[in-house]
Amino acid sequence: MDLPQKPSRRTLLKGAAALAATPVTGFPAVHAAEPVTLRYLGTAVNQSADIAKKVKEDLGITLEYIPVVTDEVTKRAVTQPNSFDLIDTEYFSLKKILPSGNLQGMDAKRIKLADKISSVFTKGEVAGKKIGDQGTAPKKVFYLEGIDSKKFAGEQTQWISLIPTVYNADTLGIRPDLIKMPVTSWKELLNPAFKGKASILNIPSIGIMDAAMVVEATGDYTYGDKGNMTKPEIDRTIKVLIEAKRAGQFRAFWQDFNESVNLMASGETVIQSMWSPAVTKVRAQGVPCTYQPLKEGYRAWASGFGIPKTLSGRKLDAAYDFINWFLSGWAGAYLNRQGYYSAVLETAQANMQPYEWAFWMEGRPAEKDILGPDGTLIEKGGATRDGGSFDARMGAVACWNAVMDENTYMVRKWNEFIAA
Amino acid sequence: MSDLALPAAAAANTAAPTVAARPRGRALAYLQAAPLALVFLVFLVVPLVLTGIVSLWEYNEYEIIPALTLQNYADVFDGCLSADLCTTVRTYLSTVKFVALTLAITLPLGFAIAYFLAFHIRSGTVRMGLFLLCTIPFWTSNVIRMISWIPLLGRNGLVNDTLRTLGLIREPIEGLLYSDFAVVLAFVHLDTVFMIVPIFNSLARIDRRLIEAARDGGASGAQILWNVILPLAKPGIAIGTIFVTTLVMGDFVTVGVMGGQQIASVGKVIQVQMSYLQFPAAAANAVVLLAAVLLMILGLTRMIDLRREL
Numbered sequence: 265m266d267l268p269q270k271p272s273r274r275t276l277l278k279g280a281a282a283l284a285a286t287p288v289t290g291f292p293a294v295h296a297a298e299p300v301t302l303r304y305l306g307t308a309v310n311q312s313a314d315i316a317k318k319v320k321e322d323l324g325i326t327l328e329y330i331p332v333v334t335d336e337v338t339k340r341a342v343t344q345p346n347s348f349d350l351i352d353t354e355y356f357s358l359k360k361i362l363p364s365g366n367l368q369g370m371d372a373k374r375i376k377l378a379d380k381i382s383s384v385f386t387k388g389e390v391a392g393k394k395i396g397d398q399g400t401a402p403k404k405v406f407y408l409e410g411i412d413s414k415k416f417a418g419e420q421t422q423w424i425s426l427i428p429t430v431y432n433a434d435t436l437g438i439r440p441d442l443i444k445m446p447v448t449s450w451k452e453l454l455n456p457a458f459k460g461k462a463s464i465l466n467i468p469s470i471g472i473m474d475a476a477m478v479v480e481a482t483g484d485y486t487y488g489d490k491g492n493m494t495k496p497e498i499d500r501t502i503k504v505l506i507e508a509k510r511a512g513q514f515r516a517f518w519q520d521f522n523e524s525v526n527l528m529a530s531g532e533t534v535i536q537s538m539w540s541p542a543v544t545k546v547r548a549q550g551v552p553c554t555y556q557p558l559k560e561g562y563r564a565w566a567s568g569f570g571i572p573k574t575l576s577g578r579k580l581d582a583a584y585d586f587i588n589w590f591l592s593g594w595a596g597a598y599l600n601r602q603g604y605y606s607a608v609l610e611t612a613q614a615n616m617q618p619y620e621w622a623f624w625m626e627g628r629p630a631e632k633d634i635l636g637p638d639g640t641l642i643e644k645g646g647a648t649r650d651g652g653s654f655d656a657r658m659g660a661v662a663c664w665n666a667v668m669d670e671n672t673y674m675v676r677k678w679n680e681f682i683a684a
Numbered sequence: 685m686s687d688l689a690l691p692a693a694a695a696a697n698t699a700a701p702t703v704a705a706r707p708r709g710r711a712l713a714y715l716q717a718a719p720l721a722l723v724f725l726v727f728l729v730v731p732l733v734l735t736g737i738v739s740l741w742e743y744n745e746y747e748i749i750p751a752l753t754l755q756n757y758a759d760v761f762d763g764c765l766s767a768d769l770c771t772t773v774r775t776y777l778s779t780v781k782f783v784a785l786t787l788a789i790t791l792p793l794g795f796a797i798a799y800f801l802a803f804h805i806r807s808g809t810v811r812m813g814l815f816l817l818c819t820i821p822f823w824t825s826n827v828i829r830m831i832s833w834i835p836l837l838g839r840n841g842l843v844n845d846t847l848r849t850l851g852l853i854r855e856p857i858e859g860l861l862y863s864d865f866a867v868v869l870a871f872v873h874l875d876t877v878f879m880i881v882p883i884f885n886s887l888a889r890i891d892r893r894l895i896e897a898a899r900d901g902g903a904s905g906a907q908i909l910w911n912v913i914l915p916l917a918k919p920g921i922a923i924g925t926i927f928v929t930t931l932v933m934g935d936f937v938t939v940g941v942m943g944g945q946q947i948a949s950v951g952k953v954i955q956v957q958m959s960y961l962q963f964p965a966a967a968a969n970a971v972v973l974l975a976a977v978l979l980m981i982l983g984l985t986r987m988i989d990l991r992r993e994l
Binding site for chain 1: 745746747759762771774775778834835838839840841858861862940944945946947948952953956957958959960961962965
């Protein structure tokens with residue numbers, strides 16, 4: 265987004281009254297006059313000090329991060345809706361949060377770039393091509409029937425549940441230096457060749473999806489919807505996991521980002537479910553690690569901003585201003601440089617160097633060294649991003665992180681797997 | 685619960701002979717006990733009762749419904765009547781195994797350290813100094829102390845590397861990390877001090893003249909240890925055992941981190957259910973856990989009459 269003027273905080277404070285009176289075409293200056301603090305509930309992944317600093321400079325809004333794990337975000341949203349002003353949560357959590365009535369629909373008319381949000385969310389398409397929608401695909405939960413609605417709308421409406429922050433397509437991470445064979449399928453996760461050196465994540469709703477990808481890859485069974493299994497399907501999947509566990513396939517399970525990085529970097533595991541930035545982090549330690557594209561496709565996830573029902577007045581305005589700012593490019597470029605994808609690609613592109621865009625989004629070899637947002641070297645010139653371009657990767661999504669109808673049963677069975 | 689109430693009960697016992705006769709004195713005693721009783725009521729009894737109530741409620745993904753049901757308990761013991769062990773029994777067996785292993789190591793270890801501190805260090809200052817030394821690990825968090833083991837025990841960790849360099853092993857020992865061994869090791873590391881403190885406390889209070897008398901009576905060192913010191917250290921041992929038992933029973937972080945999240949623990953089951961907003965199911969599990977721990981403590985207090993010993 266183009267700012268006509270970028271007033272520093274000091275000039276804003278000086279002439280706050282005057283500025284407030286003049287119509288400002290960019291971001292409202294009123295926040296600087298009397299600082300607003302937004303309590304931002306989300307996972308640590310998206311809560312960067314740089315973003316908080318930048319938004320303070322640009323809008324005068326102070327972000328107060330409340331970093332918790334994904335499940336905790338949901339729990340807070342359901343049980344303590346007054347403890348935050350802005351929520352950054354995953355789309356699949358909406359199935360639990362929205363019926364509690366604690367979120368308000370976001371007015372698409374107040375989101376300046378609402379039309380530019382990636383078609384992954386609005387239509388479930390990439391480059392005009394339909395992508396897999398098993399599980400809680402964002403398009404299924406993107407629109408609401410009304411501002412106060414507890415129901416998802418089937419078609420496009422004015423009310424949006426969450427405005428996307430980041431999304432990505434997950435696959436298996438491998439240690440190419442320790443695995444001496446090509447890995448092309450999810451089924452390799454349970455290949456006895458990697459006995460005692462495999463790992464899966466111990467977050468039931470995601471772990472079972474990875475397991476389902478494996479089951480389908482072996483050709484044993486094809487699910488109606490991997491993200492919404494029936495009880496017999498859950499039983500079947502857990503049985504496969506228990507057999508593998510008893511045979512000593514797994515070295516450990518992981519639950520958070522750092523655990524997965526440590527397992528991989530230390531060589532405890534050579535193949536495991538992984539998140540893209542975790543792979544980047546392992547590589548940053550000088551350890552070879554590949555985010556291996558697999559022929560069955562990816563398990564995707566997406567998170568976004570939501571607003572609690574209780575938010576109103578100046579804080580509500582500030583929340584909309586922040587979200588508009590977030591979509592306007594700087595933050596998007598920042599996130600793209602971490603290997604995530606941002607909601608509005610055009611504005612992010614405008615904030616990235618052409619060679620960066622070519623590397624991260626078009627899957628082309630890096631023209632020069634690729635640096636992370638903090639300036640660390642991520643890839644040397646000539647490297648290509650795993651999984652190729654945005655279109656290739658998001659286009660190959662097989663399913664989305666989900667909450668199943670049989671969630672309670674699934675969690676019980678998962679506990680059985682851990683106890684086996 | 686009974687152990688928590690003990691100090692108050694013991695205090696009442698000693699106070700009884702002098703004030704029991706006068707009703708005003710009795711009122712005063714109740715008044716004195718009131719603050720503690722109130723604290724227990726608010727922070728122990730009320731939450732426990734609430735947990736019990738919630739465990740009988742229905743729930744779905746996003747709300748708990750105040751309608752009585754026994755389904756949560758049925759779920760906890762689902763499949764337990766069949767031939768194959770059910771999840772709950774498996775989990776408890778695994779947890780009890782860790783309690784037993786941890787006790788088997790921390791008890792002799794803690795006793796030995798406490799004995800050394802109490803009887804072999806003559807200077808009071810040095811004794812207190814060494815005693816405080818035992819508490820230094822508590823200056824950092826549990827998790828950090830656990831995580832510090834990982835680089836040591838890993839497949840390419842310090843221990844395996846050293847053994848390989850020395851030519852003692854060819855292939856790394858896999859069982860060092862993410863195994864029962866690692867879990868017990870961490871428990872011993874974390875919990876031994878809870879054994880040392882109460883046992884040291886008991887030992888420090890033993891009248892040295894009793895030991896002299898035993899020696900004068902011709903008892904050998906082993907006899908003194910077995911017939912004099914050990915019986916007098918029983919309350920400390922019992923309290924230490926209760927500490928360690930309850931700590932291990934409820935711990936899921938240690939089991940998770942050191943066991944590579946692969947080993948079931950009761951606490952972990954509860955945590956997973958909480959994170960999926962299945963509060964009533966978690967409450968039912970918590971009630972079962974509480975009952976199990978209380979049973980174990982009841983067994984302990986049967987063996988040792990703590991009230992008499994203190």
